[in-house]
Amino acid sequence: MNTSYAPRQWSSRFAFLMAAIGSAVGLGNIWRFPYLAGENGGGAFIAIYVLTLTCIALPILIAEITVGRMGRQSPINTMRRLVAEHRALRVWMLIGWGSTIGAFIVLSYYSVIGGWTLKYIELAVSGAFAGDTAASSAEQFGVFVGSPLQAGFWHTVFIGATIAIVAGGVSAGIERSVVILMPLLFVLLVGLALYAVTTPGFGEAMRFMFAFKLEDVTPGTVLAAIGQGFFSLSVALGAMMTYGAYLEQDVSIGRSAVIIAVVDTIVAITAGIAIFPLVFSFGLEPSSGPGLTFITLPIAFGSISGGVVIGTIFFLLLAVAALTSAISLLEPLVAWAEETYQITRRRLAIMVGAAGWLVGFATVFSFNYWSDFFPLAPLGLMVDKTIFDVFDFSVSNIVMPVVGLMLALFAGWALTRETVVAALGAERARWFSFWRFMLRYIAPLGVISIFVANVLM
Numbered sequence: 211m212n213t214s215y216a217p218r219q220w221s222s223r224f225a226f227l228m229a230a231i232g233s234a235v236g237l238g239n240i241w242r243f244p245y246l247a248g249e250n251g252g253g254a255f256i257a258i259y260v261l262t263l264t265c266i267a268l269p270i271l272i273a274e275i276t277v278g279r280m281g282r283q284s285p286i287n288t289m290r291r292l293v294a295e296h297r298a299l300r301v302w303m304l305i306g307w308g309s310t311i312g313a314f315i316v317l318s319y320y321s322v323i324g325g326w327t328l329k330y331i332e333l334a335v336s337g338a339f340a341g342d343t344a345a346s347s348a349e350q351f352g353v354f355v356g357s358p359l360q361a362g363f364w365h366t367v368f369i370g371a372t373i374a375i376v377a378g379g380v381s382a383g384i385e386r387s388v389v390i391l392m393p394l395l396f397v398l399l400v401g402l403a404l405y406a407v408t409t410p411g412f413g414e415a416m417r418f419m420f421a422f423k424l425e426d427v428t429p430g431t432v433l434a435a436i437g438q439g440f441f442s443l444s445v446a447l448g449a450m451m452t453y454g455a456y457l458e459q460d461v462s463i464g465r466s467a468v469i470i471a472v473v474d475t476i477v478a479i480t481a482g483i484a485i486f487p488l489v490f491s492f493g494l495e496p497s498s499g500p501g502l503t504f505i506t507l508p509i510a511f512g513s514i515s516g517g518v519v520i521g522t523i524f525f526l527l528l529a530v531a532a533l534t535s536a537i538s539l540l541e542p543l544v545a546w547a548e549e550t551y552q553i554t555r556r557r558l559a560i561m562v563g564a565a566g567w568l569v570g571f572a573t574v575f576s577f578n579y580w581s582d583f584f585p586l587a588p589l590g591l592m593v594d595k596t597i598f599d600v601f602d603f604s605v606s607n608i609v610m611p612v613v614g615l616m617l618a619l620f621a622g623w624a625l626t627r628e629t630v631v632a633a634l635g636a637e638r639a640r641w642f643s644f645w646r647f648m649l650r651y652i653a654p655l656g657v658i659s660i661f662v663a664n665v666l667m
């Protein structure tokens with residue numbers, strides 16, 4: 211094993227929080243959360259989301275960061291080390307490998323969507339949304355993703371930026387960029403939300419988002435909320451474990467995780483506050499699904515008077531959110547490579563990133579050349595899913611639940627109470643028993659339920 215790499219440690223709790231919040235706040239908050247809330251009855255979804263986040267995703271997030279800080283290495287080597295030290299079963303090493311490979315696959319397609327956000331900054335700046343109708347906006351999106359050259363180009367730019375940051379190292383690369391990018395993101399988001407307050411659709415949007423109607427709650431709402439909580443907090447893909455490995459022993463993980471979850475949720479709700487008033491002001495559809503961001507919103511940006519500025523800020527916000535998440539998707543594998551090979555981080559970041567770039571073309575082509583290619587259909591599985599859909603489905607519904615469940619069981623059952631208490635340090639106070647109960651019983655049940663509902667039914 212190589213031990214000659216530069217030390218990897220956050221210089222402050224603030225740096226860790228910005229990196230971790232940067233990982234959590236991503237396309238999931240600004241794109242996925244609003245459209246899921248829109249499809250699942252607004253207020254009801256938000257209420258259930260907060261409840262299930264507290265009971266399922268948050269306890270697992272605490273476990274993941276704790277395991278990372280115990281092992282102090284990349285997820286693969288952290289799990290290898292903990293399995294050896296605690297004489298645990300080797301199957302737990304699946305947590306390390308599964309999460310790292312899962313992160314790499316997500317990176318490949320997340321970067322393609324990150325590229326879309328860059329393209330949409332360009333469109334917004336150039337005033338291309340002016341006069342957009344539902345049909346022309348859908349057409350504009352279709353023409354862009356239908357072009358392998360265009361989509362491939364922006365994917366290349368996006369992953370290039372991600373590689374450049376990770377290549378700089380934990381302090382000079384990741385930390386230095388997140389402490390600037392995250393505050394910028396908050397400012398952009400607050401600006402957009404304040405603008406939304408002045409639009410005529412604001413009242414209707416607030417009723418839509420915050421009116422709690424019990425009749426809107428279905429089992430599907432609960433499952434969507436659990437899955438979104440997992441995705442939004444970035445658990446079970448090794449990102450938080452890796453960031454935890456760089457965290458000082460005296461920082462409270464419980465408190466940090468609560469801050470991460472609270473900020474992540476506030477950002478998601480604020481994104482809804484910024485988006486839905488525009489949607490309602492123009493009589494557009496709040497439940498338009500994935501097209502909400504790239505098809506519905508441009509129609510509004512094309513009609514309002516400051517649309518060029520507002521639209522540019524919106525897609526810039528989305529790009530920043532995506533970039534700080536992509537960094538944390540690349541880091542776990544680069545960290546492992548750095549521990550394994552006598553090669554500089556710079557080169558490793560470029561090599562791993564280049565591999566992710568290549569795999570990303572499978573996603574680029576899923577919207578053009580390969581849009582009718584359903585790779586698993588011959589096996590009778592996922593018959594209508596393109597490669598991109600297969601990647602997304604397998605990670606969200608298989609890798610993340612399995613790794614998340616294993617993390618809960620590893621920290622909740624395989625490690626002794628004393629070990630976990632020692633790992634958490636001085637902070638295990640009132641909430642410790644509550645957390646451990648959630649981790650041992652409630653979180654596993656919640657995860658198994660998404661798994662059964664989404665995969666087996």
Ligand code: TRP
Pocket residue numbers: 233234235236237238239313440441442443444445447449535536538539
């Ligand atoms: N949390 C990210 C978002 O909201 C998506 C995501 C899921 C992620 N798991 C991750 C990002 C792991 C980085 C690392 O968009």
